[in-house]
Amino acid sequence: MQTDHSLGELAVRFGLTLRGNPDLRVSRVATLTGAGAGALSFLANSRYRRQLEGARATAVVLSEEDADACPVAALIGANPYLAYARIAALLHPRPLVEPGVHPSAIIGARVRVPDSSSVAALAILEEDVEIGERVSIGPGCVLMRGARIGADSHLVARVTVHPRVCIGERCIVHPGAVIGSDGFGFARDGAAWIKVAQQGGVRIGDDVEIGANTTIDRGAIDDTVIADGVKLDNQIQVAHNVTIGAHTAIAACTGISGSTTIGERCMIGGMVGFAGHLTIADDVAVTGFTLVSASIRESGSYSSGIPAEHTPAWRRTVAQLRRLGRTRRPDGA
Numbered sequence: 001m002q003t004d005h006s007l008g009e010l011a012v013r014f015g016l017t018l019r020g021n022p023d024l025r026v027s028r029v030a031t032l033t034g035a036g037a038g039a040l041s042f043l044a045n046s047r048y049r050r051q052l053e054g055a056r057a058t059a060v061v062l063s064e065e066d067a068d069a070c071p072v073a074a075l076i077g078a079n080p081y082l083a084y085a086r087i088a089a090l091l092h093p094r095p096l097v098e099p100g101v102h103p104s105a106i107i108g109a110r111v112r113v114p115d116s117s118s119v120a121a122l123a124i125l126e127e128d129v130e131i132g133e134r135v136s137i138g139p140g141c142v143l144m145r146g147a148r149i150g151a152d153s154h155l156v157a158r159v160t161v162h163p164r165v166c167i168g169e170r171c172i173v174h175p176g177a178v179i180g181s182d183g184f185g186f187a188r189d190g191a192a193w194i195k196v197a198q199q200g201g202v203r204i205g206d207d208v209e210i211g212a213n214t215t216i217d218r219g220a221i222d223d224t225v226i227a228d229g230v231k232l233d234n235q236i237q238v239a240h241n242v243t244i245g246a247h248t249a250i251a252a253c254t255g256i257s258g259s260t261t262i263g264e265r266c267m268i269g270g271m272v273g274f275a276g277h278l279t280i281a282d283d284v285a286v287t288g289f290t291l292v293s294a295s296i297r298e299s300g301s302y303s304s305g306i307p308a309e310h311t312p313a314w315r316r317t318v319a320q321l322r323r324l325g326r327t328r329r330p331d332g333a
Contacts (some may be wrong), residue, residue, distance in 0.1 A: 003027065003091055007059050007073055013090075014083050016061070017042045026058050028061065029088045040091065042084035043070075043178025061087065094154075105137075108145075120157075147180075150206065164201030164218060168228070171204060176213040179204070181223075183217035183240025183258060196220060198240060205229070211252065219259075227264070245282065270273065 009020025021023070030039040035057030039282070043052060052060065052069050058071040061084045061150040067074045071111055101107065101119040108127040113119055120139040125131070129143045132151030137143070140158040147161040150169035153163070159173045162180030167173070185196035200219025205228035210216070216224060216238040224240060226232075229247040237255045244256075245264035257276035262268070266280060269288030274280075277326040279295040286292060286312055291306030296302060306317075 003093065005090065007075065010087055010090075011075060014075075014086055015077070016083055017064075017076040018073070019067060019070075019076065020059060023058070024058050024073055027091060029084070029091060030057065032057065040075075040084075042080050044081040044084070094317070097134050097154075102139075138175075144180075161219060162202075164223075165204070166201065167204045168206035168208065170207050172209045174210060174212040174214075174234070177210050178215045179210070180218045183220055185220050185240065185258075200224065200241065202226070214238070217258075228321060233270070237274070251288070266292060287300075325328075 004027040011018040026040040032041045032051040035041040038099040041057040061075045061080045080144040097118045102121040104121045104124045105119045116133045117135040119137045122272045123141045125143045126145040128146045130148040136154040138157040143161045144163045150167045151169040155173045157175040160178045161256045165180035182198040186193040200223045202224045204226045205226045211234035214236040217240040225243045231249040233252040237256040243261040248266040250268040251270035253271045257275045260278045262280045263282035268284045274292045283299035285301040287303040
Protein backbone atom coordinates (compact mmCIF):
# COMPACT_ATOMS: atom_id res chain seq x y z
CA MET A 1 0.00 0.00 0.00
CA GLN A 2 1.32 3.43 -1.00
CA THR A 3 0.26 6.90 0.04
CA ASP A 4 0.69 10.25 -1.65
CA HIS A 5 2.15 13.35 0.10
CA SER A 6 3.26 16.83 -0.88
CA LEU A 7 6.83 18.01 -0.31
CA GLY A 8 5.54 20.86 1.83
CA GLU A 9 3.73 18.42 4.10
CA LEU A 10 6.81 16.22 4.41
CA ALA A 11 9.06 19.18 5.24
CA VAL A 12 6.78 20.33 8.04
CA ARG A 13 6.10 16.85 9.37
CA PHE A 14 9.75 15.81 9.58
CA GLY A 15 11.41 19.15 10.34
CA LEU A 16 13.20 19.51 7.01
CA THR A 17 14.09 22.53 4.90
CA LEU A 18 12.53 22.47 1.45
CA ARG A 19 14.15 23.91 -1.65
CA GLY A 20 11.55 23.57 -4.39
CA ASN A 21 7.84 23.60 -5.07
CA PRO A 22 5.91 22.59 -1.91
CA ASP A 23 2.99 21.39 -4.04
CA LEU A 24 4.97 18.63 -5.76
CA ARG A 25 3.87 15.19 -4.60
CA VAL A 26 5.66 11.87 -4.07
CA SER A 27 4.15 8.43 -3.63
CA ARG A 28 7.12 6.05 -3.53
CA VAL A 29 10.85 5.80 -2.86
CA ALA A 30 13.58 4.85 -5.32
CA THR A 31 17.35 4.95 -5.80
CA LEU A 32 19.00 8.03 -7.22
CA THR A 33 19.77 6.21 -10.46
CA GLY A 34 16.38 4.54 -10.77
CA ALA A 35 13.98 7.25 -9.60
CA GLY A 36 11.50 9.00 -11.85
CA ALA A 37 8.57 11.36 -11.50
CA GLY A 38 6.64 10.89 -8.27
CA ALA A 39 9.57 9.21 -6.53
CA LEU A 40 11.63 10.32 -3.56
CA SER A 41 15.31 9.42 -3.26
CA PHE A 42 18.12 10.28 -0.84
CA LEU A 43 21.85 10.99 -0.64
CA ALA A 44 23.39 10.10 2.71
CA ASN A 45 27.05 9.91 1.66
CA SER A 46 28.71 12.80 -0.17
CA ARG A 47 31.02 10.36 -1.97
CA TYR A 48 28.06 9.55 -4.24
CA ARG A 49 27.25 13.19 -5.02
CA ARG A 50 27.97 12.66 -8.72
CA GLN A 51 24.82 10.55 -8.93
CA LEU A 52 22.82 13.72 -8.39
CA GLU A 53 23.82 15.01 -11.84
CA GLY A 54 21.29 12.87 -13.67
CA ALA A 55 18.69 12.63 -10.91
CA ARG A 56 15.12 12.42 -12.21
CA ALA A 57 13.38 11.97 -8.87
CA THR A 58 10.75 14.49 -7.87
CA ALA A 59 12.78 15.22 -4.72
CA VAL A 60 15.94 14.11 -2.93
CA VAL A 61 16.57 14.03 0.82
CA LEU A 62 20.11 15.20 1.54
CA SER A 63 22.34 17.34 3.75
CA GLU A 64 22.95 21.08 3.49
CA GLU A 65 26.45 20.53 2.08
CA ASP A 66 25.08 18.54 -0.87
CA ALA A 67 21.98 20.63 -1.56
CA ASP A 68 23.56 23.00 -4.08
CA ALA A 69 24.42 20.05 -6.34
CA CYS A 70 20.82 18.80 -6.44
CA PRO A 71 19.07 19.52 -9.77
CA VAL A 72 15.59 18.72 -8.42
CA ALA A 73 13.63 19.66 -5.30
CA ALA A 74 15.61 19.06 -2.09
CA LEU A 75 14.49 18.14 1.40
CA ILE A 76 17.40 19.13 3.61
CA GLY A 77 18.19 17.74 7.05
CA ALA A 78 21.11 17.05 9.36
CA ASN A 79 20.58 13.27 9.11
CA PRO A 80 19.32 12.51 5.59
CA TYR A 81 19.21 8.74 6.04
CA LEU A 82 17.07 8.99 9.17
CA ALA A 83 14.73 11.46 7.48
CA TYR A 84 14.49 9.17 4.45
CA ALA A 85 13.68 6.18 6.68
CA ARG A 86 10.83 8.05 8.33
CA ILE A 87 9.41 9.29 5.03
CA ALA A 88 9.71 5.82 3.47
CA ALA A 89 7.72 4.36 6.35
CA LEU A 90 5.03 6.95 5.69
CA LEU A 91 4.93 6.35 1.94
CA HIS A 92 5.03 2.55 2.26
CA PRO A 93 3.17 1.69 5.46
CA ARG A 94 3.06 -1.88 6.69
CA PRO A 95 -0.10 -3.61 5.41
CA LEU A 96 -2.91 -3.72 7.92
CA VAL A 97 -3.67 -7.05 9.54
CA GLU A 98 -6.60 -8.79 7.88
CA PRO A 99 -8.31 -10.42 10.87
CA GLY A 100 -9.32 -14.03 10.87
CA VAL A 101 -8.12 -17.61 11.25
CA HIS A 102 -7.37 -19.66 8.13
CA PRO A 103 -9.29 -22.97 7.99
CA SER A 104 -6.03 -24.96 7.80
CA ALA A 105 -4.62 -23.40 10.99
CA ILE A 106 -4.60 -25.55 14.12
CA ILE A 107 -5.67 -23.79 17.31
CA GLY A 108 -5.08 -25.58 20.61
CA ALA A 109 -7.07 -25.61 23.79
CA ARG A 110 -7.40 -22.44 25.84
CA VAL A 111 -6.19 -20.22 22.98
CA ARG A 112 -8.16 -17.09 22.22
CA VAL A 113 -7.43 -15.34 18.95
CA PRO A 114 -8.57 -11.70 19.25
CA ASP A 115 -10.99 -10.51 16.59
CA SER A 116 -8.34 -8.01 15.45
CA SER A 117 -5.61 -10.64 14.92
CA SER A 118 -4.74 -12.92 12.01
CA VAL A 119 -3.59 -16.55 11.87
CA ALA A 120 -2.52 -17.67 8.39
CA ALA A 121 -2.57 -21.02 6.62
CA LEU A 122 -0.92 -24.04 8.26
CA ALA A 123 0.01 -22.13 11.43
CA ILE A 124 -0.10 -24.10 14.68
CA LEU A 125 -0.93 -22.55 18.04
CA GLU A 126 -0.59 -25.12 20.81
CA GLU A 127 -2.39 -25.10 24.14
CA ASP A 128 -2.30 -21.96 26.31
CA VAL A 129 -0.69 -19.75 23.68
CA GLU A 130 -1.48 -16.07 24.22
CA ILE A 131 -1.56 -13.51 21.41
CA GLY A 132 -2.42 -9.83 21.71
CA GLU A 133 -4.53 -7.50 19.64
CA ARG A 134 -3.67 -6.95 15.95
CA VAL A 135 -1.07 -9.71 15.96
CA SER A 136 -0.27 -11.35 12.62
CA ILE A 137 0.83 -15.00 12.67
CA GLY A 138 2.11 -15.87 9.20
CA PRO A 139 1.87 -19.12 7.25
CA GLY A 140 3.58 -22.16 8.71
CA CYS A 141 4.41 -20.58 12.07
CA VAL A 142 4.50 -22.85 15.12
CA LEU A 143 3.78 -21.41 18.57
CA MET A 144 4.37 -24.06 21.21
CA ARG A 145 2.56 -24.44 24.49
CA GLY A 146 2.33 -21.28 26.57
CA ALA A 147 4.16 -18.94 24.17
CA ARG A 148 3.09 -15.30 24.39
CA ILE A 149 3.03 -12.70 21.60
CA GLY A 150 2.38 -9.03 22.39
CA ALA A 151 0.04 -6.65 20.59
CA ASP A 152 0.83 -5.50 17.04
CA SER A 153 3.64 -8.02 16.56
CA HIS A 154 4.14 -9.79 13.24
CA LEU A 155 5.57 -13.27 12.72
CA VAL A 156 6.15 -13.29 8.97
CA ALA A 157 6.30 -17.01 8.09
CA ARG A 158 7.71 -20.35 9.36
CA VAL A 159 8.71 -18.87 12.71
CA THR A 160 9.07 -21.37 15.56
CA VAL A 161 8.39 -20.10 19.08
CA HIS A 162 9.11 -22.59 21.86
CA PRO A 163 7.50 -22.81 25.31
CA ARG A 164 8.45 -20.19 27.91
CA VAL A 165 9.01 -17.54 25.25
CA CYS A 166 7.48 -14.09 25.64
CA ILE A 167 7.65 -11.67 22.71
CA GLY A 168 6.74 -8.04 23.35
CA GLU A 169 4.65 -5.54 21.42
CA ARG A 170 5.29 -4.25 17.87
CA CYS A 171 7.95 -6.87 17.17
CA ILE A 172 8.77 -8.29 13.73
CA VAL A 173 10.14 -11.83 13.38
CA HIS A 174 11.25 -12.85 9.89
CA PRO A 175 10.97 -16.27 8.23
CA GLY A 176 12.82 -19.24 9.64
CA ALA A 177 13.65 -17.70 13.01
CA VAL A 178 13.70 -20.12 15.95
CA ILE A 179 13.18 -18.66 19.42
CA GLY A 180 13.57 -20.69 22.59
CA SER A 181 15.27 -23.87 21.41
CA ASP A 182 17.63 -25.64 23.83
CA GLY A 183 20.96 -24.05 24.54
CA PHE A 184 24.19 -25.97 23.90
CA GLY A 185 24.65 -27.37 27.41
CA PHE A 186 26.47 -30.66 28.02
CA ALA A 187 28.52 -32.10 30.89
CA ARG A 188 31.50 -34.37 30.21
CA ASP A 189 31.29 -37.94 31.48
CA GLY A 190 34.51 -39.57 30.40
CA ALA A 191 34.34 -39.83 26.63
CA ALA A 192 30.58 -39.13 26.60
CA TRP A 193 28.46 -36.01 26.93
CA ILE A 194 25.45 -35.71 29.24
CA LYS A 195 22.78 -33.19 28.26
CA VAL A 196 22.12 -30.42 30.80
CA ALA A 197 18.40 -29.70 31.00
CA GLN A 198 17.55 -26.23 29.70
CA GLN A 199 14.82 -24.88 31.98
CA GLY A 200 14.85 -21.14 31.26
CA GLY A 201 12.94 -19.18 28.66
CA VAL A 202 13.38 -16.19 26.38
CA ARG A 203 12.10 -12.69 27.14
CA ILE A 204 11.94 -10.30 24.20
CA GLY A 205 11.02 -6.65 24.73
CA ASP A 206 8.98 -4.24 22.63
CA ASP A 207 9.91 -2.96 19.14
CA VAL A 208 12.41 -5.75 18.50
CA GLU A 209 13.15 -7.03 14.99
CA ILE A 210 14.62 -10.50 14.44
CA GLY A 211 16.05 -11.46 11.06
CA ALA A 212 15.53 -14.54 8.94
CA ASN A 213 16.96 -17.82 10.26
CA THR A 214 18.25 -16.20 13.44
CA THR A 215 18.22 -18.48 16.49
CA ILE A 216 17.79 -17.45 20.11
CA ASP A 217 18.32 -20.20 22.69
CA ARG A 218 16.40 -20.46 25.94
CA GLY A 219 18.29 -20.00 29.17
CA ALA A 220 19.69 -22.93 31.09
CA ILE A 221 18.06 -21.74 34.33
CA ASP A 222 17.42 -18.01 34.04
CA ASP A 223 16.02 -16.49 30.84
CA THR A 224 17.79 -15.26 27.73
CA VAL A 225 16.86 -11.56 27.47
CA ILE A 226 16.52 -9.31 24.41
CA ALA A 227 15.64 -5.79 25.57
CA ASP A 228 13.45 -3.13 23.95
CA GLY A 229 14.37 -1.84 20.51
CA VAL A 230 17.05 -4.44 19.69
CA LYS A 231 17.56 -5.12 15.97
CA LEU A 232 18.98 -8.50 14.95
CA ASP A 233 19.96 -9.23 11.36
CA ASN A 234 19.74 -12.59 9.58
CA GLN A 235 21.48 -15.79 10.68
CA ILE A 236 22.59 -14.66 14.13
CA GLN A 237 23.15 -17.17 16.93
CA VAL A 238 22.23 -15.98 20.43
CA ALA A 239 23.19 -18.66 22.95
CA HIS A 240 21.60 -19.46 26.29
CA ASN A 241 21.50 -16.84 29.03
CA VAL A 242 22.74 -14.05 26.77
CA THR A 243 21.45 -10.56 27.56
CA ILE A 244 21.32 -7.87 24.85
CA GLY A 245 20.69 -4.32 26.03
CA ALA A 246 18.12 -1.89 24.68
CA HIS A 247 18.53 -0.46 21.17
CA THR A 248 21.57 -2.52 20.27
CA ALA A 249 21.88 -3.49 16.58
CA ILE A 250 23.71 -6.64 15.45
CA ALA A 251 24.56 -7.49 11.83
CA ALA A 252 24.33 -10.87 10.11
CA CYS A 253 26.18 -14.07 11.01
CA THR A 254 27.32 -12.89 14.43
CA GLY A 255 27.66 -15.57 17.11
CA ILE A 256 27.20 -14.78 20.80
CA SER A 257 28.30 -17.50 23.22
CA GLY A 258 26.43 -18.34 26.40
CA SER A 259 26.03 -15.99 29.36
CA THR A 260 27.52 -12.98 27.59
CA THR A 261 25.94 -9.61 28.34
CA ILE A 262 25.97 -6.91 25.64
CA GLY A 263 25.12 -3.39 26.76
CA GLU A 264 22.71 -0.80 25.44
CA ARG A 265 23.03 1.10 22.14
CA CYS A 266 25.86 -1.11 20.87
CA MET A 267 26.53 -1.60 17.15
CA ILE A 268 27.94 -5.00 16.22
CA GLY A 269 29.21 -5.66 12.70
CA GLY A 270 28.74 -8.79 10.64
CA MET A 271 30.39 -12.12 11.53
CA VAL A 272 31.60 -10.94 14.94
CA GLY A 273 32.28 -13.74 17.42
CA PHE A 274 31.78 -13.35 21.17
CA ALA A 275 33.27 -15.79 23.66
CA GLY A 276 31.11 -16.80 26.60
CA HIS A 277 30.64 -15.14 29.98
CA LEU A 278 31.74 -11.70 28.77
CA THR A 279 30.43 -8.25 29.66
CA ILE A 280 30.27 -5.59 26.94
CA ALA A 281 29.74 -1.98 28.04
CA ASP A 282 27.05 0.35 26.72
CA ASP A 283 27.74 2.30 23.49
CA VAL A 284 30.35 -0.10 22.11
CA ALA A 285 30.89 -0.49 18.35
CA VAL A 286 32.52 -3.71 17.12
CA THR A 287 33.61 -3.84 13.48
CA GLY A 288 32.97 -6.84 11.24
CA PHE A 289 34.91 -10.11 11.64
CA THR A 290 36.15 -9.14 15.10
CA LEU A 291 36.81 -11.85 17.68
CA VAL A 292 35.81 -10.63 21.15
CA SER A 293 37.55 -12.90 23.63
CA ALA A 294 37.60 -10.62 26.68
CA SER A 295 35.12 -8.25 28.33
CA ILE A 296 34.94 -4.66 27.07
CA ARG A 297 34.48 -2.27 29.97
CA GLU A 298 34.60 1.10 28.19
CA SER A 299 32.53 2.51 25.32
CA GLY A 300 34.23 3.03 21.97
CA SER A 301 35.04 1.23 18.73
CA TYR A 302 36.85 -2.13 18.75
CA SER A 303 38.34 -4.23 15.91
CA SER A 304 40.47 -7.32 15.45
CA GLY A 305 40.02 -8.70 11.94
CA ILE A 306 42.89 -8.43 9.43
CA PRO A 307 41.77 -7.03 6.06
CA ALA A 308 42.29 -9.12 2.92
CA GLU A 309 45.42 -8.61 0.83
CA HIS A 310 47.25 -10.42 -1.97
CA THR A 311 48.04 -14.00 -1.00
CA PRO A 312 51.86 -13.62 -1.18
CA ALA A 313 51.74 -10.60 1.16
CA TRP A 314 49.43 -12.47 3.54
CA ARG A 315 51.81 -15.43 3.63
CA ARG A 316 54.74 -13.16 4.43
CA THR A 317 52.76 -11.60 7.28
CA VAL A 318 51.94 -15.03 8.72
CA ALA A 319 55.60 -16.10 8.43
CA GLN A 320 56.68 -12.98 10.30
CA LEU A 321 54.15 -13.65 13.06
CA ARG A 322 55.48 -17.19 13.42
CA ARG A 323 59.05 -15.96 13.65
CA LEU A 324 58.04 -13.47 16.32
CA GLY A 325 56.58 -16.33 18.36
CA ARG A 326 59.74 -18.41 18.05
CA THR A 327 62.09 -15.54 18.95
CA ARG A 328 60.43 -14.56 22.23
CA ARG A 329 62.77 -14.81 25.22
CA PRO A 330 62.08 -17.36 27.98
CA ASP A 331 60.94 -14.57 30.28
CA GLY A 332 58.18 -13.71 27.80
CA ALA A 333 59.58 -10.32 26.79
